[in-house]
Amino acid sequence: MYRIGELSALYDIKADTLRFYEKHGLLSPSSRSGSGYRLYNQDDSERLKFILRAKAVGFSLNDIADLLSIEVDKSNRACAEVKGLVDTKLEQVEAKLAELQHFATSLKSLSNTCCGGSDSAEHCSILEALESSDQHIIAKKEHHHFSHSGHKD
Amino acid sequence: MYRIGELSALYDIKADTLRFYEKHGLLSPSSRSGSGYRLYNQDDSERLKFILRAKAVGFSLNDIADLLSIEVDKSNRACAEVKGLVDTKLEQVEAKLAELQHFATSLKSLSNTCCGGSDSAEHCSILEALESSDQHIIAKKEHHHFSHSGHKD
DNA sequence: CTTGACCTTGGATTAAACTCTAAGGTTTAT
DNA sequence: ATAAACCTTAGAGTTTAATCCAAGGTCAAG
Ligand SMILES: [Zn+2]
Ligand SMILES: [Zn+2]
Ligand SMILES: [Zn+2]
Ligand SMILES: [Zn+2]
Numbered sequence: 001m002y003r004i005g006e007l008s009a010l011y012d013i014k015a016d017t018l019r020f021y022e023k024h025g026l027l028s029p030s031s032r033s034g035s036g037y038r039l040y041n042q043d044d045s046e047r048l049k050f051i052l053r054a055k056a057v058g059f060s061l062n063d064i065a066d067l068l069s070i071e072v073d074k075s076n077r078a079c080a081e082v083k084g085l086v087d088t089k090l091e092q093v094e095a096k097l098a099e100l101q102h103f104a105t106s107l108k109s110l111s112n113t114c115c116g117g118s119d120s121a122e123h124c125s126i127l128e129a130l131e132s133s134d135q136h137i138i139a140k141k142e143h144h145h146f147s148h149s150g151h152k153d
Numbered sequence: 154m155y156r157i158g159e160l161s162a163l164y165d166i167k168a169d170t171l172r173f174y175e176k177h178g179l180l181s182p183s184s185r186s187g188s189g190y191r192l193y194n195q196d197d198s199e200r201l202k203f204i205l206r207a208k209a210v211g212f213s214l215n216d217i218a219d220l221l222s223i224e225v226d227k228s229n230r231a232c233a234e235v236k237g238l239v240d241t242k243l244e245q246v247e248a249k250l251a252e253l254q255h256f257a258t259s260l261k262s263l264s265n266t267c268c269g270g271s272d273s274a275e276h277c278s279i280l281e282a283l284e285s286s287d288q289h290i291i292a293k294k295e296h297h298h299f300s301h302s303g304h305k306d
Numbered sequence: 307c308t309t310g311a312c313c314t315t316g317g318a319t320t321a322a323a324c325t326c327t328a329a330g331g332t333t334t335a336t
Numbered sequence: 337a338t339a340a341a342c343c344t345t346a347g348a349g350t351t352t353a354a355t356c357c358a359a360g361g362t363c364a365a366g
Contacts, residue, residue, distance in 0.1 A: 005312065015313085016355060024353095035362055037313060046284070053283050057263065058256030061353070067283070075275045082279045083269035090260040093253050100250045103211030107243040110210065116236035122228045126235045130206050130220070131199070158342065168343090169325060177323090188332055190343055214323070 002040040004029075011048060018048075026051055026065060058093055059085075155193045157182075164201060171201075179204055179218060211246055212238075 008015045018038075021027045027047050029038035040048075050071065054064045066085055070077045113125040121127060161168045171191075174180045180200050182191035193201075203224065207217045219238055223230045266278040274280060 003313080014355070017353085019315095020354060033313095033362095035313080037362085050283050057259040058253070067280075070274060071280055071283075074277070074280060075273050077274045078271045079268050079274050079277045079279075080271055082274050082277050083264060083267045086260055086264045086267070086279055090257060090264060093256045093260060097250065097253045097257060100211070100246050100253065103246045104243060104250060106210040107239055107246060111236060111239045111243060114232055114236045114239070116233050118231045118233055120228050121223060121230045121232050121235050124227070124232045124235050126232075126239055127220075127224055127227060130203050130210075130224075156343080167325075170323085172345095173324060186332095186343095188343080189345095190332080213321095 001031075002045065003033075004038045004040070007040045007045065007048065010045070011052060013052075021048075021051065021061075024061060024065070026061060026068065059089060063089060154184075155198065156186075157191045157193070160193045160198060160201065163198070164205060166205075174201075174204065174214075177214060177218070179214060179221065211242055216242060 002010065004015045004018055008018055018027065022029070022038075027044060029040045030044055031039045031041070033039055047068070050068070051064055054067055055061075059067065063085060067082070070081055070085075110126045110129060113129070115125075155163065157168045157171055161171055171180065175182070175191075180197060182193045183197055184192045184194070186192055200221070203221070204217055207220055208214075212220065216238060220235070223234055223238075263279045263282060266282070268278075
């Protein structure tokens with residue numbers, strides 16, 4: 001049995017983080033001491049490990065809640081569900097990756113054209129590009145029309 | 154002269170966004186009507202264009218405030234300042250890119266090992282990897298194993 | 307018995323960039 | 337003259353993942 005300080009030290013996270021995970025339904029200690037202290041057992045510790053590994057591959061805490069709900073009822077759940085979560089996350093990560101790659105490309109172009117000297121920025125090529133939408137330097141982003149069900153009357 | 158609705162329609166943003174930019178010191182209308190309506194002139198419109206282009210290359214609104222403070226006083230500022238902002242942002246973008254690439258790699262590995270079928274997830278390789286920290290599948294962030302001798306960028 | 311380390315709770319704060327609401331004033335067209 | 341459309345303001349809500357705080361309870365050592 002671990003107290004909150006012990007478990008948090010074991011995984012190098014803050015005790016607050018464990019309380020936060022508890023508040024959000026990710027990990028509750030299996031028992032409490034007479035005076036109300038949280039007591040985590042080995043299973044709790046394993047569950048925390050699962051959470052931290054899922055975080056390490058890019059899942060949000062909400063995703064992890066979904067993953068855990070499958071994990072605790074594995075035999076009645078399908079591989080397809082698990083793989084679906086992974087593939088959805090992969091798509092999100094790749095979309096963000098594409099956006100950042102576009103940023104990096106534009107920023108590199110901007111950086112390359114500027115002398116970076118201590119002379120006046122009066123004719124700085126970076127500022128000029130931002131003023132005039134130089135198509136060579138600032139790639140335009142595609143319009144993606146995500147159908148996004150946000151109806152509110 | 155544009156009223157807020159006209160300018161926002163022109164750039165396909167919300168009127169709220171223009172008020173938000175004003176509150177945050179990025180763009181103030183050059184005048185107001187007798188009844189207090191915001192009136193934007195051509196210079197204001199150009200400034201908005203600058204803001205939107207800077208956003209399109211990955212700058213945050215705070216970065217843009219810095220950029221604008223240089224822009225309005227170009228002749229007394231140096232290229233080095235501008236290039237510094239771009240290079241700092243590029244470093245941030247590249248750091249994030251590296252993290253997301255790590256996520257994408259791990260997620261692809263996880264996805265590839267799972268059958269994705271409608272059979273029980275009892276022995277799902279994804280769940281097993283998350284339970285047991287399979288080093289093949291979940292790359293650790295602390296390890297800087299970038300010996301990916303992939304294609305040159 | 308007191309000190310200090312540790313624990314409890316709920317709530318506030320952080321960062322980013324909006325988005326929305328409520329309650330009311332203005333303009334324009336019929 | 338009235339309704340629709342547009343405008344004003346301050347302020348709250350959204351998302352993510354914590355982190356910090358205050359006020360107070362518990363426990364081991366001296
Ligand atoms: Zn220069
Ligand atoms: Zn320059
Ligand atoms: Zn399977
Ligand atoms: Zn599977």
